[in-house]
Each structure stands twice: as structure tokens, then as C-alpha cells.
Amino acid sequence: MQLTVLGATGPIGRQVLGQALATGHRVTVLVRDAARLPQRDDERVTVVVGDAARAADVEEAARGSQALICALGPGKDYRSTLATRTAGPVLEAMAAAGVGRLVWLSALGSGGTARRQSLFQAGAAKLVMGALMADKGVADETIARSDRDWTIALPVMFGDSRAAGGYKAIPLEGTRGRVGGRIGRADVADFLLRAATGDRWVRRRVILTR
Numbered sequence: 001m002q003l004t005v006l007g008a009t010g011p012i013g014r015q016v017l018g019q020a021l022a023t024g025h026r027v028t029v030l031v032r033d034a035a036r037l038p039q040r041d042d043e044r045v046t047v048v049v050g051d052a053a054r055a056a057d058v059e060e061a062a063r064g065s066q067a068l069i070c071a072l073g074p075g076k077d078y079r080s081t082l083a084t085r086t087a088g089p090v091l092e093a094m095a096a097a098g099v100g101r102l103v104w105l106s107a108l109g110s111g112g113t114a115r116r117q118s119l120f121q122a123g124a125a126k127l128v129m130g131a132l133m134a135d136k137g138v139a140d141e142t143i144a145r146s147d148r149d150w151t152i153a154l155p156v157m158f159g160d161s162r163a164a165g166g167y168k169a170i171p172l173e174g175t176r177g178r179v180g181g182r183i184g185r186a187d188v189a190d191f192l193l194r195a196a197t198g199d200r201w202v203r204r205r206v207i208l209t210r
Contacts, residue, residue, distance in 0.1 A: 001197055004028045004065040004099070006052045006090070007072035009036040012105060015189030016071050019164070021045070023193070030061035053085045058093035067101035067196040068094060071189070079131045083139035091146045101149045103196045104140070105188070108154040108179065108207055111137020113172060116207060118180030121157055140205070151201040155188045155208040156181050164190035172205035181209040 003020055007013035008029035020027050021044055028046040031037055039045045050057025052072055062068055070090060074080030083106070094102060109117050109125040110133050117125065125133055143150050154172060159182030167187040170179060191208055195201045 001025045001067070002028070002065045003196060004030070004062045004068040006030050006058070006061070006068070006070045006086075007105075009033070010071060010073050010075075012073060012185050012188055012192070013071035015186050016069055016192055017045070019186075019189055019193050025193075025197075028061050028065060030057060053082075053089055055089040055092040055096070058090055059096045062093055062097040062099045065097075065099055067103065068099055069103045069105075069192050069196050071105045071192060073105070074132060077132075078129045081135050083136045084142070087139040087142040091142070091148060094148055101196060101202075102143065102146075103151045103153065103192050104143050105153050105155075105192060106136050106140050106205075107133065108156050108209075109133045109136075110140050110154065113137070113140075113154055113205070113207075116172065116177075116179055117156070118178050121180055122178075144203075144205070149199075149202045151195045151203070152205040153188065153191055153195070153208060154205055155183050158182060158185060158188075159210070160184050166210070167191070168207075168209050169201070170207040170209070171201075172207055179207050179209050183208050183210050 008017045026044045030048045034047050048061040114122050164186040
């Protein structure tokens with residue numbers, strides 16, 4: 001399968017790219033700096049240098065792919081507006097490139113999903129990452145209102161990076177209660193890849209935890 005990955009030089013995007021190549025997929029990546037991508041010379045990887053907030057750059061990277069995985073993250077910038085700056089351009093680019101499947105990395109605690117966080121994690125997120133989670137929430141709603149076949153991944157707090165497997169994927173809608181715990185980045189990447197290459201979680205928001 002031909003996939004497009006945004007954020008391939010980040011901690012989760014690197015895992016997505018590595019797992020995708022290990023399972024036989026071909027990948028186009030959109031990066032700001034190709035020198036940061038260890039797989040830049042791999043014949044299965046097509047590198048597009050550009051900005052995920054520019055629809056034209058995303059469109060170039062998306063053309064010919066069956067699905068796009070957005071694994072962008074703000075790093076340690078807890079006031080980042082990256083999610084809202086990229087949601088619109090990504091949707092515009094996908095429509096122009098004829099790509100219907102979108103898997104979008106967000107976080108449990110974004111927007112109204114804070115009601116499903118454990119009380120401890122909800123308090124910590126509000127105190128430290130309130131602006132970031134609000135921004136992610138706005139972006140999530142933009143994605144959910146679109147006509148793409150989207151999935152929004154909502155991982156809990158990150159823990160160790162052990163090998164993927166054994167995690168829980170819990171649909172946000174239709175279930176109750178608060179969810180805590182931690183999850184490794186390899187697990188999150190595993191879900192993003194599985195969601196992009198299947199149809200189980202189309203148009204659903206999914207909580208990820210161990």
C-alpha cells in the first residue's frame with residue numbers, strides 16, 4: 001500500500017515509518033529537513049520537503065497514496081497551534097489529491113475528551129497543557145466535520161517505548177467512564193498504521209491505552 005506520513009521525523013512518526021516499511025508498505029513523507037530522516041535514501045521512501053501547514057506541499061506528498069497518516073506533534077511547546085494550523089490545509093490537500101482516508105493523531109484530553117481522562121491526567125493536562133489541548137480540540141472538530149474517511153487517535157499519557165502490542169483501543173462514543181494509564185509510542189504507531197490500512201475505525205475517535 002502507498003501511504004503518506006506527516007511528522008515522520010518526530011517520535012511517533014519515526015515509529016510509523018519504520019513499522020510501515022517493515023510490513024511492506026511504500027511511504028511518501030513530508031518533512032521540513034530531509035537530513036533528519038534516516039530512511040531518506042531508502043528506495044521505498046519518497047521524500048517531499050515542505051510544510052504541513054501549506055496545502056500545496058501536503059498535496060504533493062499525498063498524490064498517489066491510499067491513505068494519509070498525520071503524526072505531527074508539538075514537541076515540548078505546550079502552547080503550540082500546530083494542530084489548527086495544519087488541519088485545514090491537510091483536508092484541502094487530500095481533497096485535491098483524491099485521498100479519502102485520514103488517520104489523525106490527537107490526544108485524550110483534547111477539547112471535550114477531557115471528560116474521559118482519569119482525574120489525575122485531566123488535572124495535569126489542564127494545568128500544563130490547557131492551551132495545547134484546546135487547540136487540538138478545535139482541530140479534531142475540523143477533521144470530524146470533514147467528508148474524509150477519518151479516524152482520530154486519542155492516546156493517553158506516553159510511557160515507555162517497548163514493542164507494540166497488547167494495548168487497548170476504546171471507542172470514545174458509546175462508552176462511559178474515565179481512562180487512565182500510559183501507552184508506548186510504538187503502540188500508538190501500530191494503531192495509526194493498522195487504522196490507515198483497514199476500515200474498522202472509519203469516522204470514529206479512539207482512546208488508546210495499556
